Amino acid sequence: MTSTAPTYPTVVPTQPPALLLDGITKTYRSKAGSVDAxxxxxxxxxxxSFTAVMGPSGSGKSTLLQCAAGLDQPTTGTVVLGGTTLSGLNEVALTKLRRNEMGFVFQAYNLLPSLTVYDNVALPLRLTGRRPSRGDVHRVLDQVGLQDKAKRRPAELSGGQQQRVAIARALITRPSVFFADEPTGALDSGTSRQILSLLREATERAGQTVVMVTHDPVAAAYAERVLFLSDGLIAGHLDRGTPAQIAAAMSSLER
Structure with a gap:
């Protein structure tokens, strides 16, 4: 595992990053005291890029994703997505940015049970005031292998199929950044491979950026880079790691 200090890289990227975290801190306060996540x-x-974020329980990985996606405000520091600083946006503008520039895939599929697969996928466009094109909806359904399920409702689908609907729903707006939080946590190994392959295709075919939080070394091995957190800091990274290498790196953090 390569050690990585928690500072901005000295090598300037050849193009602006899709997502920049600059000096992010997050402190939770309660009657019991303060916790620095x-x-x-x-x-x-x-x-x-496709980056997996890993770390022991309490390392801050889910907090990092929440702050990066504008779902939670950092205590200090700056998040910049596609040239837009999130801290400068009011809630209306932030919601609009999330709908247009971000895609979300979570362990819970969050599909509306009363809507068909087609309408679940079309919903993000409707929420932005755009009229969904039938061609666009069927294109993303075909991309996730569910074009023949367009008229079904979520309860008629397996868990893996529901997660693929969730990915199609995220794809429909053509977001610049995907945030995935344990997207395969409730799925069997075969279905997990399908879901992870779809996320990798988003980077390889469409140039989209994927940030995925996971505890699973097999899932993390689909990413180009695994970023390790420990005690709220970046502890290192591993490029193109195998599941065994990733598991070994995680073990060293948990000692």
Whole structure:
């Protein structure tokens, strides 16, 4: 595992990063005291990259994703997505940015049970005030192998099929950045491979950026780079690692 100090890289990227975290801290306060979930994380996610974020329980990986996606506000520091600084946006503008520039895939599929597969996929466009094109909806359904399920409802699908609908829903707006939080946590190994292949295709075919939080070394091996967190700091990274190498790196963090 390569050690990585929590500072911005000295090598300037050849193009602006899709996502930049600059000095991100996050402190949660309660009657029991303060907890520092992130303690000054600086990192750039290159355009068209697939990065898995891993770390022991409590390392800050889910907090990092929440702050990066504008779902939570960092205590200090700056998040820049596609040239837009998130801290300068009000809630309306932030919601618009999330709908247009970000895609979300979580362990919970969050599909609307009363809507068909087609309408679940079309929903993000409707929420932005755009009229969904039948061709666009069927294109992304075909991309995830579910064009023949367009008229079904979520309850009629397997868990893996529902997750593929969730990915199609995220793809429909052609977001610049995908955020995935344990997207295969509830799926069997065969279905997990299909889901992870779809995420990798988003970077290879469409140049989209994927940031995925996972605890699974097999899932992380689909990413180009695994970014390791420990105690709210970047502890290192591993490029093109095998599941065994990733598991070994995780073990060293948990000692």
């Amino acid at each position: 992130l303690r000054g994380v600086t990192y750039h996610f290159a355009q068209g």
